[in-house]
Amino acid sequence: MKLKNALIVLVTVAVLLGIAAGFAVFYNPAISQISGIPTSSTSLFSLMRNNASATASGSASGINNAFIKNTTSSANNGQSNMPQFASSYSSPYPLQWTEGQSTIVITGAAIEGNQLMLAVTVQMGNNTECIPMNMRLVTDESGDLETPTPQQFSFPDTNDCNGTPNTMYNTQAISFAMGQNLNAPFLLTTGGGSNIFFEVATTTDGGVSVTLPATTD
Numbered sequence: 001m002k003l004k005n006a007l008i009v010l011v012t013v014a015v016l017l018g019i020a021a022g023f024a025v026f027y028n029p030a031i032s033q034i035s036g037i038p039t040s041s042t043s044l045f046s047l048m049r050n051n052a053s054a055t056a057s058g059s060a061s062g063i064n065n066a067f068i069k070n071t072t073s074s075a076n077n078g079q080s081n082m083p084q085f086a087s088s089y090s091s092p093y094p095l096q097w098t099e100g101q102s103t104i105v106i107t108g109a110a111i112e113g114n115q116l117m118l119a120v121t122v123q124m125g126n127n128t129e130c131i132p133m134n135m136r137l138v139t140d141e142s143g144d145l146e147t148p149t150p151q152q153f154s155f156p157d158t159n160d161c162n163g164t165p166n167t168m169y170n171t172q173a174i175s176f177a178m179g180q181n182l183n184a185p186f187l188l189t190t191g192g193g194s195n196i197f198f199e200v201a202t203t204t205d206g207g208v209s210v211t212l213p214a215t216t217d
Contacts, residue, residue: 086110087207088119094210097194099132101125102163104190107171109200109208116176116186116200122153124163131161134191137176145189148174187213 088108096105101124108119122131131153136145153161155169163169178186185201201209 084110084112085202085206085208087203087209089210095190095196095198095212097190097196099134099192099194100129101127102129102131104131106210109210111200111202111208114178114180116178118174118176118200120172120174122155122163122169122172124165124167124169126165128162128165131163132192133161133174135174136189136191137178138187138189138197139179139182146176148176150174185211 086108087110089106093105093107096103098104103123103125105121105123106118107121110117110119116137118135124131133148133150133152135148137148138144139146153163153172155161155163155167157164157167176188185199188198188200190196190198197213199209199211199213201211203209
């Protein structure tokens with residue numbers, strides 16, 4: 001009887017330890033998360049269009065919770081019938097880079113009319129720091145660069161570019177206005193110290209690809 005009771009106690013302890021280990025692995029109280037990740041390219045595209053529209057009217061915030069709404073409003077008047085391309089990405093993401101101690105990840109992309117829109121997630125490091133908006137669109141063969149809208153990150157809990165340590169800011173929407181002379185694939189750079197060049201192009205199934213430029217030997 002004593003042996004049986006001992007086995008029951010050991011099994012119970014093992015189960016509790018397993019639950020505790022799983023909780024420790026998948027939950028980190030030091031990392032807080034702002035907003036959520038869109039569940040489809042449709043909701044992601046809605047976020048980016050809404051952000052572009054709000055920015056144009058001067059009322060955009062750094063993070064727009066409208067991504068949870070399946071809206072059909074257009075960011076550009078007269079372009080509601082233009083072809084729309086959109087993709088959301090999951091891990092492994094097509095591109096990520098560092099700014100200071102923080103990491104920026106592209107989680108989605110969309111093209112509507114003359115608007116190229118990117119959704120990014122910002123994972124802050126251990127210290128408070130301003131995350132600059134260094135991303136640029138290359139507009140011609142001379143290497144001229146276009147700044148995005150908005151021109152600076154603004155996080156919802158600080159209302160400026162200084163993020164809270166160990167916080168993940170999801171779905172920051174960035175928009176570029178593309179000139180008539182630009183053709184896909186569109187060339188961009190992360191700018192800053194990383195200065196990674198990457199290409200954005202439409203796909204035959206209505207999506208958007210984000211890739212590094214092909215290299216030649």
